[in-house]
Amino acid sequence: MRSMRRALAGVAALVAACAALTACTGPAEKTIEYTQSAVTVHVGETLVVHMGEINSSVGTDWVITTKPDSAVLGEGESEYVSDDPDPAPGSSSDLSYRFEATGAGTTVVAFEYQFRGAVPDDPDEQKSAEITVTVK
Known part of the structure; x- marks a missing residue:
């Protein structure tokens, strides 16, 4: 009987630890490169x-040139990481934009690369991205 109680106490501790770890991980994230043209995420995830x-x-x-529909995706926050x-x-x-799937x-x-606030004159340095985001 005593070993049964210990086993149950161990299982309860394990379940509590797993629950605590799950709660601490926060919402899921999906990271893509700007060159990707489409992505699917779930409500509550961060793109x-x-x-x-x-x-x-x-x-x-x-810079963002076409803002997403706010009913589907948050407006986006830039994040600079070194x-x-x-x-x-x-x-x-490194620059990333973070969007919450709402x-x-x-x-x-859509995004556009800029140099000193304008599109570069050199066509080889002109970059843009347009990403279709589906939220399920």
């Missing part, structure tokens, strides 16, 4: 669109 390396100190950036925990002024960083449906979000 992360990785734009690549930019250097805002010299004026490189990606591998260096203490980046030097003027260093590059409701079922399909929407489009």
